[in-house]
Amino acid sequence: MARIRYYYDTETCKFEPVKTSTTDIVLNLVGFLVFSLIISIGLVSLYVNYFPSEQAADLAKENQQLLLKYKVLNNEFASASRMLSALQDRDDNVYRVVFEAEPIPMEVRNAGTGGAEKYRDLLDERLKREDVIIGAFQRLDKLKKQMYIQTKSYDELFEKAKEKAKMLASIPAIQPISNENLTQFASGFGMRMHPIYKVMKMHTGCDFSAPNGSPVYATGDGVVISSEAMSGYGNQVEIDHGYGYITKYAHLSAFSVRKGQRVKRGQKIGAVGSTGVSVSPHLHYEIIHNGNKIDPVNFFFNDLSPAQYEKLLEIARQERQSMGGE
Ligand SMILES: [Zn+2]
Incomplete structure (x- = not known):
């Protein structure tokens, strides 16, 4: 049962019943729904932001x-x-x-x-x-x-x-014959009196005097590129060490290696002799670097103490005549 509401009419000075139109009812309803929706959205976003799932x-x-x-x-x-x-x-x-x-x-x-x-x-x-x-x-x-x-x-x-x-x-680094007391180093590199030709001649290696048959050693690892008899050098062995270095061992009495053979430093390659142009048994030893004959005295560092090396340098500087050669 709908309640009847009254209002006081100042003109008639009486309470008159309130007449509610349908439009009013609809407007009220829409207003209420819109208000509810805004509140709901606010509450949901509040919940989502502050109370995560x-x-x-x-x-x-x-x-x-x-x-x-x-x-x-x-x-x-x-x-x-x-x-x-x-x-x-x-x-x-x-x-x-x-x-x-x-x-x-x-x-x-x-x-x-x-x-x-x-x-x-x-x-x-x-x-x-x-x-x-x-x-x-x-x-x-x-x-x-x-x-x-x-x-x-x-x-x-x-x-x-x-x-x-x-x-x-x-690289050549030892002496080619056993020379512990340095007594066998006979003649150094440089201008030397030739014992047979009796003229000053360039001595392109160094000489070690030693008894016939004394062992001759390779001064570095390499490959034998020559093991043959020559006119001036007599029986010679040549070793290619790579890196531009070749060594030559001349006037040998015997060969222990053949051409093409690989040799190790310290390996016996032949024996001291007096073949070719030579006055007495000795080893003529040369080092050729990039085609140039160089002083072997700088390549004996491996088996010498500094003091021995100093002594050897002194002997090598003395202008003793060579023991033969070309
Ligand atoms: Zn010589």
Whole structure:
């Protein structure tokens, strides 16, 4: 039963019943609905913003943990980077110096690893702290590139070390006959009186006097390129050591090697004699470097103490006549 409402009419001075039109009712209803809707939207957005769903809360927690992991990862990369830096430093200042390799320029070591843009696509723009994640990927990239260059450097040094060892074994470095007391060094390199022609002549090697048949040794690793009788040098052996070095051993009484044979430093290649132009049993020894005959006295460093070497240099400087030759 609808309640009848009254109002006081000042003209009639009576209470008159309120007449409600249909339009009023509809307008009231619409107003109420609009008001309710606004309140509802407000409440829902309040709820969504301040009371996230359980799933959203889990995701946020997971995000936090991921962020933490990336931060830890970044620290790990920084520590690996420091270790690599120490290796690079040692490489440039020790290993590459020892093996006479140029240091690797910093710009090569730090060569382009691409900017942050490379990884921008990986990430959702809404993700917070994307810099941490991009940073981790960039650090990893840089580290990989630097490690690759470091590995290449070690490969190069390994090759150089092998080459250096081979070179050290090949280049003439000992005396060709046993000469511990340095009493057998007879005549040095330079202008010397020739014992047979009786004229000053260029002596292109050095002479060691020794009894007939004394062993003659290869002064470095190499390949025998000559083992034959010549007119002036008599029976001679020539060894090619590579790196531009050839040694010649002349006036031999016997051969212990043949042409084409590989020899090691210290290996017996023949015996002292007096074949060819020679006054008495001796070994005439020559070193030819890039086609030039050079003073062998500078190549006896392996088996001499500094004092012995000094003494040998003194003997070599004395202008004793040679013991023969061409
Ligand atoms: Zn000689």
